[in-house]
Amino acid sequence: MENRSHALMAGFFTIALLVLAAVFALWLGKDKIKRTPYEIATKLSVAGLNMQAAVRYKGIRVGNVSNISFDPTTPGQILLHIEVMSDTPVTKSTYATLAYQGVTGIAFVQLDEDNIHADHAPLLASTQNDVIPRIPLRPGMMQNLEQRGVAILNQTEELTKRLNLLLDPNNRQSIATAVENIGKAAAAWQTVPEKLGPALDKLPALAEQTQSTLIAIKTLSGDASKLSNNINQFTVSMQAPDGPLARLNQSVEQISAGISQETLPKINAITNDARSSLRAINRTTDALNERPQSLLFGNAAPAPGPGEPGFVAPK
Structure with a gap:
């Protein structure tokens, strides 16, 4: 019986110790x-x-x-x-x-x-x-690297496809032909300096001629400027109030006034006289047509009127 009591006490003590240890652990681990x-x-x-x-x-x-x-x-x-x-x-x-x-x-x-x-x-x-x-x-560094890595892989795949297409047998022949043409063009280009040599040798003389031409053009420009000034002065003198144009206008006005006041009336009078002479000539012509014998015997005496000797009344 005594052994059982000691065992029971030991069990209670162990349980109490475990409970205290758990409470102590919770107290220590509690986040305050x-x-x-x-x-x-x-x-x-x-x-x-x-x-x-x-x-x-x-x-x-x-x-x-x-x-x-x-x-x-x-x-x-x-x-x-x-x-x-x-x-x-x-x-x-x-x-x-x-x-x-x-x-x-x-x-x-x-x-x-x-x-x-x-x-x-x-x-x-x-x-x-x-x-x-x-x-x-937000996306972090790894997410950004992942996204950009995918984009780079896609671009690399596209580049690979294009390289494969470029290296196709038909395209390789075209590239070889293009390289050959470039080589021919380079060889032809090497002969260009030799052909340009004579032209380059003439450049100094051409430069001197160009300078002489520029000097002549400058002189011509000065002469043209002087001519333009002279033309401007001549125009100003011609358009002056007492200049030739003004005097010519006055002379024309005087001539026009003389014509309208003196010459035109005289011309009108001469025209009237000519018309009278033409009417007289017309009458003479009519008379000759009616009596041509009047040129030899003269004009016949006019018929006697009423009350004159030889007057015969019409029946």
Whole structure:
């Protein structure tokens, strides 16, 4: 009976010791630092990111990843729940990227500030429905390298296709023909300096002739300028108030006045006399036509009128 009591006491002591050890462990492991939850929504790959992964702000560890889950409202979108220390300066311009530790490939969340579109207002939860504030996730260095690597591979593949097309047997023959033609053109070009030699030898004489021509043109230009000045002076003298043109206009006006006042009346009088003479000639011509004998016997006496001797009344 005594052995059983000692065994029971030993069992109670062991259980109590285990309970105290668990409570002590929980007390030691209790995190007394106040943390603020944030949410990151992304459709990018989060390969290498695990639960309790570190969250760093500009390289300083400020928290960890508390949960990774799929967004039930948006297919293909991943939700990352992080908890960071409350004194971390998370603002509306803060963004997240995925970074990797050394060669281990373990990912962590890197927080940084957008200096281009800076907004230093703190990122807080909505006071109406207590929504967890969301931080945008941008492609990190590895994601950018992956995208650019894919683009480079696509360009390399396209370049390979074009090289294969260029090195096609038909194209190779065309390239060989083009190279041969270039060689012929280079050989022909070597003879050009020899043909240009005589022309280059004549260039000094041609330059002297050109200079002489320019001097002659300059002299001609001076003479033309003098001639133009003389023409301008002549034009001014001709158009002067007492110049030749003015005197010629006066003479023409005087001649016109003399013609209109003296000559035209005389011409009109001569015209009237000529008309009278023509009428007399017409009458004489008519009389001769009626009595041609009047040229020999003269004009007949006019018939006696009433009351004159020899008057005979008509019957």
